Amino acid sequence: MMTYSIGIDIGGTNTDIGLVSSEGRCLARKNLQTAKYFDAELYVKDICLMIEELKKDNDVKEIDGIGIAAPLGNYYTGCIENATNLNFKGIINLRLLFAKYTESPITVSNDANAAAYGELVYGGARGMKNFIMFTLGTGVGSGIVIDGKLVHGKTGSAGELGHVILIPGGRKCGCGRCGCLETYASGTGIKATMLEVMSQHPEYRGVLAQIPRAELTSKSVGDAANAGDPLAIEVFEKTGEWLGLAMANAVAFSSPEAVFLMGGPVKAGEVLLRPTRASFQKNLCFVYDGSVGIKVSELPHNDAAILGAAALTKA
Amino acid sequence: MMTYSIGIDIGGTNTDIGLVSSEGRCLARKNLQTAKYFDAELYVKDICLMIEELKKDNDVKEIDGIGIAAPLGNYYTGCIENATNLNFKGIINLRLLFAKYTESPITVSNDANAAAYGELVYGGARGMKNFIMFTLGTGVGSGIVIDGKLVHGKTGSAGELGHVILIPGGRKCGCGRCGCLETYASGTGIKATMLEVMSQHPEYRGVLAQIPRAELTSKSVGDAANAGDPLAIEVFEKTGEWLGLAMANAVAFSSPEAVFLMGGPVKAGEVLLRPTRASFQKNLCFVYDGSVGIKVSELPHNDAAILGAAALTKA
Numbered sequence: 001m002m003t004y005s006i007g008i009d010i011g012g013t014n015t016d017i018g019l020v021s022s023e024g025r026c027l028a029r030k031n032l033q034t035a036k037y038f039d040a041e042l043y044v045k046d047i048c049l050m051i052e053e054l055k056k057d058n059d060v061k062e063i064d065g066i067g068i069a070a071p072l073g074n075y076y077t078g079c080i081e082n083a084t085n086l087n088f089k090g091i092i093n094l095r096l097l098f099a100k101y102t103e104s105p106i107t108v109s110n111d112a113n114a115a116a117y118g119e120l121v122y123g124g125a126r127g128m129k130n131f132i133m134f135t136l137g138t139g140v141g142s143g144i145v146i147d148g149k150l151v152h153g154k155t156g157s158a159g160e161l162g163h164v165i166l167i168p169g170g171r172k173c174g175c176g177r178c179g180c181l182e183t184y185a186s187g188t189g190i191k192a193t194m195l196e197v198m199s200q201h202p203e204y205r206g207v208l209a210q211i212p213r214a215e216l217t218s219k220s221v222g223d224a225a226n227a228g229d230p231l232a233i234e235v236f237e238k239t240g241e242w243l244g245l246a247m248a249n250a251v252a253f254s255s256p257e258a259v260f261l262m263g264g265p266v267k268a269g270e271v272l273l274r275p276t277r278a279s280f281q282k283n284l285c286f287v288y289d290g291s292v293g294i295k296v297s298e299l300p301h302n303d304a305a306i307l308g309a310a311a312l313t314k315a
Numbered sequence: 316m317m318t319y320s321i322g323i324d325i326g327g328t329n330t331d332i333g334l335v336s337s338e339g340r341c342l343a344r345k346n347l348q349t350a351k352y353f354d355a356e357l358y359v360k361d362i363c364l365m366i367e368e369l370k371k372d373n374d375v376k377e378i379d380g381i382g383i384a385a386p387l388g389n390y391y392t393g394c395i396e397n398a399t400n401l402n403f404k405g406i407i408n409l410r411l412l413f414a415k416y417t418e419s420p421i422t423v424s425n426d427a428n429a430a431a432y433g434e435l436v437y438g439g440a441r442g443m444k445n446f447i448m449f450t451l452g453t454g455v456g457s458g459i460v461i462d463g464k465l466v467h468g469k470t471g472s473a474g475e476l477g478h479v480i481l482i483p484g485g486r487k488c489g490c491g492r493c494g495c496l497e498t499y500a501s502g503t504g505i506k507a508t509m510l511e512v513m514s515q516h517p518e519y520r521g522v523l524a525q526i527p528r529a530e531l532t533s534k535s536v537g538d539a540a541n542a543g544d545p546l547a548i549e550v551f552e553k554t555g556e557w558l559g560l561a562m563a564n565a566v567a568f569s570s571p572e573a574v575f576l577m578g579g580p581v582k583a584g585e586v587l588l589r590p591t592r593a594s595f596q597k598n599l600c601f602v603y604d605g606s607v608g609i610k611v612s613e614l615p616h617n618d619a620a621i622l623g624a625a626a627l628t629k630a
Contacts (some may be wrong), residue, residue: 097357130469144568146466153461153570154445155606160567163600165560167483175600245480251477253459253568255468286480291470 004060005049007310008106009111009225010029010034010070012085017047018306019054019063023121028058041097048101052185054307065105067312069114069305074156075315078108089165111135111305113150113159116143116315118308124298130256134247134299136163139174140182140189146254150208150315157215162186166246182262184242187218187265190277194221222268222275236268238277244279251288262297262304319375321366321419322625324426325385327351333621334363334369334378339437341618341625343373355403357414363416380420382627383409384429384620389471390630393423395415403565422627426450426620428465428474430577430612431458432630433623439613445571448612449476449562449579452606455490455497455504465630481561499557502533502580509536519546537583547589551583552590559594566603577612577619 001024008015011034018029027151031051038045051308052073055063055119071083095106109117116133119125125133129148144151151158162182164177170179171192183189194216198204206229224232247259259280263274266310277294284292299307318337321394323330326349333344345365352358370378373386387399393410395403413421424432431448434440440448444463450456455477459466466473477497478490486507498504509531513519521544524536539547562574574595580587592609614622 047582067397071591101508143396146468147464149462151461151569154572155570155603157602158570160600160602163602164567165598166566170562177600180600245483247588249479252479253473253565254466255470255473257415257469283492285475285495287472287475287478288470 003064004062005064005310005313006054006066007306007308008047008066008068008314009114009309010073010080010086011306012071015047016306017050018053018143018303018310019058019060020307020310021125022064024307026306028054028094029306030054035087038087040092041100043088044094044097045101051102056130061105065107065310065313066102067104067114067315068099068106069106069111069309069312070094070108071110073110075107075109075113075150076156078106078193080108100184105313107315109150109315110141112120112141113143113152114308114312115141115304116145116159116260116308117150118299118304119260119262119297120145120148121311121314122299122307124295125258125260128257130254131258131260132161132247132250132254132256133242133260133262134185135259136186136265136291138187140186142250144254145256147182161246161250164246164249166242170192171244181242181246185239185246185265190218190221190239190265192233193214193238194232194298197231197235201231206231218265222265224270225268225271233271236271239265240275240277241279244281245275245283246281247280247294248283248285252285255288256292258293258294258295260297262299267301269271318379319377319623320379320479320628321369321381322621322623322627323381323383325363325383325388325401326625327386330362330476331621332355332365333618333625334373335622335625338377341621343369344621345369350402353402355407356415358403360407360416363413366417368459378419380398380422380628381413381417382429382624382630383421383423384426384624384627385409385423386425388423389427390422390428390465390467391471393421395423395436395600421628424465424627424630425456426456426623427456429465429623429627430619431460431474431575431623432465432626434575434577434612435460435463436626436629437610437614439610439623440489440548440573440575443447445569446575447476447562447565447569447571449500449558449574451501451576453502455501457565460568460571476495476561476565479561479564481557487610489531495534496557496561500554500561500580505533505536505550505554506531508553509547512546512550512553516546521546523547529585533580534582537580537586540583540586547553549588551586553579554580555587555592556594557591557593558587559596560598562591562595562609563598563600566607567600571607573610574609575610575612577614581611582616
């Protein structure tokens, strides 16, 4: 029998709310502007009104639960903890706030954990017991599934592989340390690498030299690489080298059957994936040879965040 | 009621067999020379005879099971898989071989996993749900406990943190790659660091300059450091820097409540632990601040391997 759940993806600018069927389709969605709210209770109240509208419009009487992917969302406490990109400061107890307006069970986690769980419940990791998801975006997040369950650890903050120090003494990271994977393999990192490579090639007159520095993005580097720009290709060669090393190191921890990639920079495709696979194979410890593959998320990109959040209700 | 189990620690030279009580004491032990055997079946038969003697001598009628810690021992298959330091080549199915001579349940794993489980069942990790054990010896091994269970992963070879690449392009490792933690933080790595540091100080006339290079060990470096030798102290400063970084990186994976250290080099004490803690704190991502401690194994060193192997019977 078909059942339904709600997935909520909280971002600093927008909040997406989707009605998801048990077969993994986002049937309908609504949106509100996170940045317009300064009162968390009012914000949650408006979300709950939208959930009721989604149910009514789609003739859904019952939902299994509400899954919420939020920056610094903590699975154990149900809180958002000191997110820097939200107007709501300090500890926001989503579980308590939602309980005022709904009786549905609430599950909270961060976006990378939600992405991993979305892949497990609705995507390419269905049936897998052990895998790792890397999400590449403004930063690098990760979600780790062991024995069919998300790893939360003592604090609820397990799986922060974007903040593994890959290059000791390397690039300065927003976390205050140096050399984190995030500074190399995120969209921001790809842009930084492009600026480095351009600075080493003052003779470069290609398409990316025509874009003002402030407007350069990992997407423009990806488009240039796919159009054959040699410097942009070099940037993705370096990015793949770093990312493949980080992925091989992660394998030595949990011996997964697959490592998944998701997010904007992954849309560049083979220009990133080919050097990533090569570096992964080169850096993988021989005991794991042949046991683990690199895969790209199979969730539809537009709905991935909502599906991931909805999947948390099955956690 | 007191119950009993058998722990077997298989090494390339010796095999230790111990009778362990449920309160975590090794009541009696026997030993045979692994290296004298070329026939695995005869080897297992002799072990089983010794187990019967141990039971008889100590008036123990029943045992809960037999736990075996073996190089490249695989928890899933019950086999030793292509261990290079044993006379038995290829795949040795210990579970099948033991079943010929005993009806007790057999559990097999590698020595680092056994060490982690020993700490969980009998040592300082009692009551913990999430921790990581690093074992420093000729190499570096690790065992990872998440939600109260050892992580085995898809292959049974999860938790090879000695083969995480810590320094890209760094020291050549026995695994064929470069920069593995093992090349820096093992006994072998400590000796290599001492040789490096001595080569940078041709004026050095200290105690370690009096020892032939072939006889230099991590123990002699530790003794010299504790006696105030400045170069030996520098070696442990570097070792602690590397080890603390590797431990901090591992925390970002599973958010444990403690990271344990065990093994010969750890006996050097504060001369290693102080720089390790300093590096760990410096390299730990802020989200884990205050949530995780560094601890030294609480198992008695002489019995640790047997207790760890016996603890596998509770896995």
